Amino acid sequence: MSSLLEVKDLVIKFGLRTGDVTATTGVSFTIEKGEKLGLVGESGAGKSVTGFSIIVLISKPGYVADGHILFKGTDLTKISSEEMRNIRGNRISMIFQDPMMTLNPVLTIGTQMTETLLAHNPKMSMKEASEIALEKLRKVHIPSPEKRLEQYPHEFSGGMRQRIIIAIALITDPEIIIADEPTTALDVTIQAEIMDLISELCETEDMGFILITHDLAVVASVTENIAVMYAGRIVEKGRTRDVIDNPQHPYTKGLIKALPEGAKGSNRLNQIKGMMPTLTNIPDGCAFNPRCPYVMDICKTDEPSLIQVKGMDTQAACFLCKEEVFTNE
Amino acid sequence: MSRHIDNFKQSYLWYAFKRDKVAIASMIVLCILVFTAVFAPLIATYNPYDPINTDVMNSEIPPLWMEGGDSAFLMGTDAQGRDLFSTMVYGMRISLLIGVGAVVLQSVIGITIGLISGYFGGKLDSFFMRMADVQLSFSYLMVAIFFTAILQAAVGVGRFGEIAIPFLILVIGFSQWPQYARTVRASVLAEKKKEYVEAARVTGFGAGRIMWGHIFPNTLSPILVLSTIQVANAVMSEAALSFLGLGMPISRPSLGSLINSGFEYIFSGAWWITIFPGVLLVVLILSINLLGDFLRDVLNPKLYKG
Incomplete structure (x- = not known):
């Protein structure tokens, strides 16, 4: 029995005049019926482009260079655009960020x-x-x-x-809903209302739900599983509770520390130093190494792959997890 | 339906219209003129196309209130003895028919091309827009003179009269489509970046449905303004062509050919044959243009000025 949606080693590239730029590398995740997955990361981490790749609508000059997107066993990257149009908006739907802009201003909502x-x-x-x-x-x-x-x-x-x-x-009673920052443009009380509504509907309709956001609080309150993205790679994934309570990758740790609740006592908020590298300028080895507080020599030469963290249900792409040097503070 | 009327009554357009005296006056004048033109057979006292009503003995009778006027001919008669009032009413009908027909043709061609080049962009866009540039670099008069000359030679002047109306619609329609194409393309470029277009794509709609069903309704207000101005332009173009003898024949005169036909007699004292149709043409164009200005100011003050 194949999963509802399985993304395998997805590589998305953007063809520019100066050569191809890789937006995501080796992104893999699966989602089952009724499952809610959060895709988290900074702006430009490749979350949205991953979302768009699922409905095969990456805007030019982007394209899927490698990998598979299996929707109930059918590879969406290989079917014709006619077949895809029948899936898109019908069996896989998408919700956008800004509700002010996504409705056509001159048509009644009934028409739409x-x-x-x-x-x-x-x-x-x-x-x-x-x-x-x-x-x-x-x-x-x-x-x-x-x-x-x-x-x-x-x-x-x-x-x-x-x-x-x-x-x-x-x-159209879709089987999967992808929501790209559905509550960013709304204020906090409405945000909670909308998120509750979505998760309630996912449960009653038994839909798969992919939530793309940078808001860890929203992810924590709604989803069961989480995938943290950084510079086009998934750096950590697992059960939402585990990842939030017990992050393994230094980047996830940094993100969680950066939440206002993490700044107890001190007046300043904790932040991860530096900026995410631009896609044309990703460092050798681990993409996070210039900003990582625990950086080691190996991080600058070799790229870590996602590995099972010992004794946990979490996977992380970090050498620290492998060598068990890294213990939780 | 009544909901739509209620909506209209609450709209800003209606609010602005009620407060604009010029717009109200032009609307009234235009309504009267259009009504007259549409119901010409009921309003005109004679049918100017029927030879029974023409008598050369009645030619150049001055208007009723002048010395020598005939109570049968309110505005006098033209050189062929036709009642000038009836001929003008029928002439305006032809002028408006050609004007509206040409604008419909222009808009169909222009909107389609504008939507396609704006939405798809790239080479297609460059091709259509260069075509528009080439088209605009020819004066429509030149194009019209060229084709009229060929057509008149091909079918003979007599038969040319029968096909003059569709021919004029085609010539004026084809020569002015770039106006529409450019306006629509500019709006499409702005609309296409908005998220609702992306949302429509995500919903699985095809390009045709997105262009006509979603983007097109959002470009309607500049199209509406442009259309009023273009109707006036087309009526004027037709009058100019007819005045040059390239348009409607004198047996089925439009306002332009009436003005032309009276021009020879203006110094012999029969000024009314030229002046009355001329005044009617001015009033018609002026009322359309003033309404167009009003629409432009209400719908988008930054828009193209005609």
């Missing part, structure tokens, strides 16, 4: 919802489509949905719009 349905089910009647749209609006707790169907996006608040976007993503 039914259009998605009709595009994937040409035989469906308009009436059936609007009934499904109503049902989905109820599911995302929009009050008096009959009236709302005829309104335009500017008549809704930000939180309401994000819920409508979720309803549109849900409308």
Whole structure:
């Protein structure tokens, strides 16, 4: 029995005039029905491009150079664009960051919802489509949905719009939902509401859910599994609780320390020194070595691969984990 | 439907319109003129195309209020003895038909090309835009004179009269499409970067559906403004061509050919044959242009000025 989605050794490159730039290297993860996975990392770590690669919509000049994306056993990198269009938005949906921008300002939300349905089910009647749209609006707790169907996006608040976007993503009963920073543009109370809604829906609908974000708090509260990305590589992955409570990779440690709660007593927030390298300028060996507080000689020459951490359910790409030099503070 | 009317009544467009006296006046004038043109057979006192109503003995009768005026001919008659008022009403009908027809043709070609070059970009875009540059570097008059001359020679002047309306629509329509293509392309370039377009792609929509269903409705306001200005331009182009003798024949005159036909008689005292159609043309164009200005100011003050 193959997994719902399996990403294997994904390499995404961007063809530039000066040569190819590698955006992600050897990214692998799997996701099962009803599972919620968090993809975490700084801006430019390759989270979003990984998300887009799953629906085969990397914007030019990016392309998948190597690796497989298996959706229920079918390799999405190998099927025709016609077949892909039938999967995209139908069986795999995506939710975007900014709810103010993702709805078309001149179409009523009813039109936008039914259009998605009709595009994937040409035989469906308009009436059936609007009934499904109503049902989905109820599911995302929009009050008096009959009236709302005829309104335009500017008549809704930000939180309401994000819920409508979720309803549109849900409308074809997809098997996987990819959310690219779905709550970044919303304030904290609405954020919690939206995240609760999404995780509740994932459980009732038995969907796989990939949450792409840089917000560790959101990941910790929603997901079961986590993959931490740095400079296009997964540096640590495992059960969310384990990784947050007991991080193995120095980068993950740094991220968690950087949370405001970590700055107890002292006035300054802890931060990881330096910046993430640009993709054209990734250092030899471990990509994190210039910023790593525990850097060793081997880190500057060899690249660590993801290995099982002893006695734990976590995998990390760090030599410290291998040699067991590194103990938890 | 009533919801749409309610929405319109609450819109800024309606609010601004109610407060703009010039816009209201031009709208009223334009409505009267269009109504007259559409219902020409009911309003005109004679059918100017019917030879029974023409009598050379009635030629060059001055308007009613002048000495020698005839109560049968309100605005006098032209050189062929046709009632000038009826001929003008029918002429305006032809002018408007050609103007609107040419704009429909322009917009269909221009919007399609503009959407395609804006959305796909790259070589296709360069090709269409260079084509537009080439097209615009020819004066439409030159193109029209060239094709009219060929066509008149090919089918004969007599038959040319029968195909003059579609021919003028084609000539004016084809010579002006770059205006639309450029305006639409510019809007598409701005709209295409917005996230809703990406969201539509993620939903699995094809390029055609995204272009026509999602981007096109967002470019409507510049198109609307451009269209009003282009109708006025097309009516004027037609009048200019007809005035040069390249447009509508005198047996089925448009406003332009009426002005032209009266021009020979203006110094012999029959000024009304030229002046009345001329004034009507000015009023028609002015009301369209003023409405276009109003729309431009309301919809987007930064837009193209005609």
